[in-house]
Amino acid sequence: MEAFELQIEKIVHGGDAMGHAPDGRPVFVPFAAPGERARVEVLGEHKGFLRARLMETIEPSPDRVAPRCRHFGECGGCQFQHLAYPLQLAVKEKILREQFLRLGGIPDAPVRPVLPSPNPWNYRNSVYFTPASERRLGFYRTDAHSVMPVEECHLPEPRLVDLWKSLDWEPFPGLRQIGFRAGDEDEMVVFESDTGEAPETTVESPVSVALLGPQGEESHLAGGRLEYEISGRNFAVSAGSFFQVNSAQIPAMVDLVMEMADPRKDETVIDVYCGAGLFSAFLAGRAARVIGIEESSSAVKDFESNLDAFDSVELYAAPAEQALEEISLRPALAVVDPPRSGMTPRAMRALLRMAPARIVMVSCEMSTLVRDGRLLAEAGYRLGGVAPIDMFPQTSHLESVSRWEKE
Numbered sequence: 001m002e003a004f005e006l007q008i009e010k011i012v013h014g015g016d017a018m019g020h021a022p023d024g025r026p027v028f029v030p031f032a033a034p035g036e037r038a039r040v041e042v043l044g045e046h047k048g049f050l051r052a053r054l055m056e057t058i059e060p061s062p063d064r065v066a067p068r069c070r071h072f073g074e075c076g077g078c079q080f081q082h083l084a085y086p087l088q089l090a091v092k093e094k095i096l097r098e099q100f101l102r103l104g105g106i107p108d109a110p111v112r113p114v115l116p117s118p119n120p121w122n123y124r125n126s127v128y129f130t131p132a133s134e135r136r137l138g139f140y141r142t143d144a145h146s147v148m149p150v151e152e153c154h155l156p157e158p159r160l161v162d163l164w165k166s167l168d169w170e171p172f173p174g175l176r177q178i179g180f181r182a183g184d185e186d187e188m189v190v191f192e193s194d195t196g197e198a199p200e201t202t203v204e205s206p207v208s209v210a211l212l213g214p215q216g217e218e219s220h221l222a223g224g225r226l227e228y229e230i231s232g233r234n235f236a237v238s239a240g241s242f243f244q245v246n247s248a249q250i251p252a253m254v255d256l257v258m259e260m261a262d263p264r265k266d267e268t269v270i271d272v273y274c275g276a277g278l279f280s281a282f283l284a285g286r287a288a289r290v291i292g293i294e295e296s297s298s299a300v301k302d303f304e305s306n307l308d309a310f311d312s313v314e315l316y317a318a319p320a321e322q323a324l325e326e327i328s329l330r331p332a333l334a335v336v337d338p339p340r341s342g343m344t345p346r347a348m349r350a351l352l353r354m355a356p357a358r359i360v361m362v363s364c365e366m367s368t369l370v371r372d373g374r375l376l377a378e379a380g381y382r383l384g385g386v387a388p389i390d391m392f393p394q395t396s397h398l399e400s401v402s403r404w405e406k407e
Helices: 084-103 160-164 247-263 277-286 295-308 320-326 345-354 366-378
Strands: 003-007 017-021 025-027 037-047 049-059 126-131 137-140 145-149 175-182 187-193 208-212 216-224 226-230 233-237 268-272 288-292 314-319 333-336 359-362 380-388 399-406
Touching: 003 017, 003 049, 017 277, 017 380, 025 037, 084 366, 084 380, 126 208, 145 345, 160 175, 160 187, 226 247, 233 277, 247 277, 247 333, 247 359, 247 399, 268 277, 268 345, 277 288, 277 333, 288 320, 295 314, 320 345, 333 345, 345 366, 359 366, 366 380, 366 399
Parallel strands: 025 049, 187 208, 268 288, 268 333, 288 314, 333 359
Antiparallel strands: 003 037, 017 025, 037 049, 126 137, 126 175, 137 145, 175 187, 208 216, 226 233, 359 399, 380 399
């Protein structure tokens, strides 16, 4: 394939670096840094652009660092281990601004600097592996087509690494993933199975062990739920329930949501995709009424126990679009924390019919935040501010909290 020298101009959404080929076409190449001059080899030609691999860094960036993990570049989990952490933050902020401009049609979006993670390494309180060959666990390669066994990973909390290394497990039909999760003082091993069969396993430490079946049904083989204390409030979280993965950043995220939401004593608030009740618990202490919406059966159980002390809290155990269509009121405030895919069109239409005065979006995917934000802007909402928070160092992913105000 063709090879040539390339001046790296910037990093784009998804984590690839970009420059322009001699004929002017954009070239996308992973694992390069802005400002570098590199030699690249073209891997594929597409309509209007090229994809290439990095062969040699001719003039390295002063912000290039040695990756910590031996699997970096082949494993698909990390995109930014070659960048110094301050540059990672600057790159993410720039990409977010470009997304608002290019996809959202919002120039000069009021984006704050990215709030850094206290721990750029070993920060994850959960990690999920896919079974690989010879009873080993691994992650998908960068091409996302095959699983590679891994010997190390520097993103999970150290105790989860120890737990992973100590696990003795036997392969069984239908096993999809093995997860390791950490509460404040407890750990859990989670087996996800297409059959619901109980696995044979041995762990060298006292931990909870849970099995998730093909429809998400949950059974505990040992122990119970994980426990967290966030800003003075306690939360119990089941194996099948989502919880933010960077424990050190959760209090800061809650503070940002509460700042952007600014709930008041006489207001009704809806918390869409409320999960185990993280945001609802803090909203309930400051608003007159909180209505949670969640369809995950395990998260519903967690929400009910975590919010049991509040008489002003209600819960709709239903998909977001269905619940939003059934609730006949106009809340002053909506807090929306959708999955990576963003809100469904039906859920967005139902939310806009409610016409809350303020909407706070919590998003872990820039492109879907901007897509949903454009719909809000077209419906008469003004972007009041965006507070990005780095929940995922060493990767191209970025969490953000944004405030939208009805004009």
